[in-house]
Amino acid sequence: MKFVIKDHLEMIPDILSVIDKMTKDEDKLMRFDTVSTVGYLCTVFHQHDNLRSYIHSFLLPAIIKALSDPAEQVVMRSQMVLTYIISKGVINNKTVEEIVCPALILAANSTDDLHVQNNIVTLVGKIVLKVCNNVLCKTVLPFLINKSHSDCIYVRLAALLSFPELGHALNIEHKTKVLLPRYVEMCNDRVGTIRKTCADIIAPLSACCNDALRRESITDAAGRLLSDSCKFVRQTALENLGPLITTYATPAVTSLVTTRTYILMMVSNFTDDLHYITMKCQTSQEYFKATELLMDREKPWSNETTMKNDNKFWVADYNVKTESEELYSTFAYWREPICDTKSSFSFENDCDDKESEVERLQSMIPNKLWYVPMNNNSNLNCTDMKKSEFEVKPIVEGNGDSKPSTAELNDNYLVVPALLLDNYADMAGAFDDSDLASQCACMLPAVLVTIGPAHWPLLRHTYYVLASHRSWKVRRKAASYIHKLAIYIGEEATSRDLLPIFESLVLDLDEVRSGAIDNFAAFLRMLSPSVRSDLAPMLCRFLKTDYEWNWRFRQNFCEQLAESLHLFTPLDMYHHIHEVCLSLLMDRISSVRQSALSLVPELLVVLNKNLGLKRLMVNELVTQFGRADSWSRRQMFAQICSYILNYGDRCLSAVDFSNELLPCLLNLGSDRVPNVRLMVAKTLYSQIVNNPIFMDLQNPQHHVLTETLTRLRRDEDRDVRYFADSNRGGFGISAN
The missing domain is CATH 1.25.10.10 (Leucine-rich Repeat Variant)
Known part of the structure; x- marks a missing residue:
């Protein structure tokens, strides 16, 4: 339409004359469509400087007039059109203050139609931020306060919703x-x-x-x-x-x-x-x-x-629930479909009933309860805690004239009223309402930031209750930010309060464990070296999942482990962690194995502090992969060599690589499996050929290396020959 109007500017008065007649038509549907057309014309005229005058002289008055139309549909459409043109900037704030706002208030006060009043009050609430302070205080505020006293609940509700803007x-x-x-x-x-x-x-x-x-x-x-x-x-x-x-x-x-x-x-x-x-x-x-x-x-x-x-x-x-949350039952989530999960469960307060119920469930599914019991009396209600442990004592002046220091004020002053904190703590104990406990879990870090790390004891028990909640969704939320709590409360409180919770979460369902493992490295950084050493033996627990197809958990664990290897000592590496790395390298899922490849160089970097353990680790790589019966492990050995070479001397020097890993790698150049030879060719031509140390004639492996390169270029497999082609990568290796 804008192109038609642009080409026929002389017809605009006639068009507006027709629109004026249509706004007075007896048919309410005609008036309804006309108001919609007027709104569109406002946006079109706004794009042309020579047409903007028509907006204030004709189009806007037509929309305002429609606010008093006897047909409810026309009134509602005019409100929608007015809202639209205001949001698009078709009319400025001054016009809103001088024309729109008074017209809306007049229309609301001159009608008894509650639906019309409701919509106008809603519209006035939306334009509160566009009017000046004088108009707001003298016109808009009295109007909205007056409507908040309306006998109609919907009008009061619309006025109430404008209070935050006000x-x-x-x-x-x-x-x-x-x-x-x-x-x-x-x-x-x-x-x-x-x-x-x-x-x-x-x-x-x-x-x-x-x-x-x-x-x-x-x-x-x-x-x-x-x-x-x-x-x-x-x-x-x-x-x-x-x-x-x-x-x-x-x-x-x-x-x-x-x-x-x-x-x-x-x-x-x-x-x-x-x-x-x-x-x-x-x-x-x-x-x-x-x-x-x-x-x-x-x-x-x-x-x-x-x-x-x-x-x-x-x-x-x-209370909004996503589709993924509905895939599992909050009340009872079973990992093994062995029993009839449609059975009714009773969670009354009677202790004997609880014990018998737990025994019955344990007999049906061993070790598959829906939550891991905590060792910190987490089943107690927050109201059962000692008053001195839950409340911050006010500052009391002594007998002398001395005043409390600034540090004492900061440590004892609680910015949040005790009433709100008490009710917030009670939310965590809502075992019959997992949605409420979930909201408590979502907001706990923000609440801790508000009251400060000095008041962590006020929320400690609340977090214990959330981490042991019967709903796995609540426990997963509590596990997902445990590292953030650790960073905020410090090393000492983390080791004392959060480490036991973390150890329990590691034994939970995969969905809960994934929340704890997502930021595993950040949590480890907040532990002292001695505590990290004590934690190293439990890393093997992450290798076990409820179902083997849950490979993304192990892949995520690989990524977190790669970021945290430098936090452990060489002894921890060799005695505990290197076995975990080898297991991940042998995983049945290719994506997990590829993620685990980055662990080997990081592991060797840490073992530089103990060359004896490093040599043992290299020999184990040769034994477990380079000489393995499985062709996939032999192929993995070639990839491991490529990753080690990418790290350079900080991982393994070229001389050590030539003496300890290169012979086995060259031996795989004549492997019976083409995939192994292909990976060897890629490693040699991407990492070895360009390195002068390996291509030096004084290198003991130079003769074998040259023969292997020649043999790979003449391999019977076309893909192997492609990756062994010296001209493909621009390597000038002579066949002689």
């Missing part, structure tokens, strides 16, 4: 005197849906408040919601408790920013001196978009972040 845009005075008092009142609304929505928006509302308002009004509202008579309100309040706690951090872990399209987003807001960022909840929607707790300290989103789902305020919903 909190972000209003000054402290209006937030203190108008917005927050009304929010606290709505937390006591007679309708449970309103109170549930109050719980949904409490985190973003807290993020736009200062510390004083947060500790008074927000904490009071949170306490009411957490003790609400309605189960769903309490559930929602608990689900948003983690994000709420993070807003108490100093400097703030989370804050609100406005995107380019005027969408309000809660984001992480760390300074450079803090090491960690809040955890991302895997089952939440995009409202609470906290970045993952990483060591590289990703920068928070800028104010020009462009997000999807324009014109929508994103509300947290932590």
Whole structure:
């Protein structure tokens, strides 16, 4: 259409005249389609400077007029069109303040149609961030507060959902005197849906408040919601408790920013001196978009972040389940399909019933319980802990005039109210609600960042309970960030508190173990050398999986092991770890073997500190692979040699390689299996031929090397001849 309009500019007045008649048509479907057409014409006219005047003189008034149409469909379409052209920047902020906003408020006040009022209130809430402070305080704020008193639940709900935007845009005075008092009142609304929505928006509302308002009004509202008579309100309040706690951090872990399209987003807001960022909840929607707790300290989103789902305020919903989560049963996940998993299970509080139930399950599936029992009394409720162990004691002045030091203040001051922390700790013990425990597990690193590492004892037992939860999904989440907790709480606390949990997680289901192994190297770095040496014998446990086809677990273990080999001593390497490496090199899955190849050079680099053990390791490579009966292992030996040569002298010097590995490699040049000869040819022509040390006439292996190269170039297999072709790689090796 834009090309038609461009070529027929003289017809625009006639077109607008026809549109004007169509907006007054008796048929509501005609008026409905006309409003849609007007919205499209706005975007077309906006692209031509000489046509933009028609937008303010005709098109926009037509859309605003449609807001008062007697047909509900036309009103809703006009609201959608108005939202669209505002988001596209067709009309500027001044037009929104002077024309659109007053027209919307007038339309809402002049109709008794509750659906129309609801939609207009929603639209006004979306344009809050586009109006100036004067219009906001004098026009928009009174309108939304007034609608929050409406008898219609949907109108009150629409007004309530605009409170986070209002909190972000209003000054402290209006937030203190108008917005927050009304929010606290709505937390006591007679309708449970309103109170549930109050719980949904409490985190973003807290993020736009200062510390004083947060500790008074927000904490009071949170306490009411957490003790609400309605189960769903309490559930929602608990689900948003983690994000709420993070807003108490100093400097703030989370804050609100406005995107380019005027969408309000809660984001992480760390300074450079803090090491960690809040955890991302895997089952939440995009409202609470906290970045993952990483060591590289990703920068928070800028104010020009462009997000999807324009014109929508994103509300947290932590009950979203992905398709992959539904593949397994949270209640009972069996690794071996031996018994009838459809049987009913009872988890009452009676101890005898529990013991008999466990005995029955053990008889059906030996050693296949759904969780690994912890050795730290993790089945106790957090409320059973000693008060002195759970609460931070306030600072008490002594008899003298001395004042507590800054360090003492920092160590004893807890920025989060005890009420919120108590309720958060109780979430972990919700064995009958795995979704709630899952939310607790998701947010624990962020909560720890908020209260600081000095208060780790407050969350220690909570983490114990999560790591031993009956749901494997909760245990997997707890295992996935154990390394981040270790980095944050330090070496001593890691060895004392987290190492026993890690050892238990290693014995868990593959799904849980994969979470622990994903960042195994980072966790090891936070352990002392002596503790790492004690941990070395247990590495062989990672080789055993519930099913052999779960090869990606072993491949991931290879990658993590390659990053952590330098953390062990040569004795640990030879006595424990080298056997693990050899087993991975002999794995039935090719991808695992390829990943394990990088372990050999790293292993030899560490063994440089003990040449005797290094020589034993090289001899074992020759025995286990170079002279193996299996042709795949002999082929693997040629690949091992290639990887060792890639590392250069820091792994194995050329002289040592020529004396210890090259003879066996050259011997494989006449192997009966073409695949072995092919790999030998690739290794020789990519790593050996260009090295002057190997091609030196003084080299004892020079004669055999030359004969092997010649024989490979004349091999009966075409692929072997291809890789042995000296001209293919540009190597000038004479046949003589």
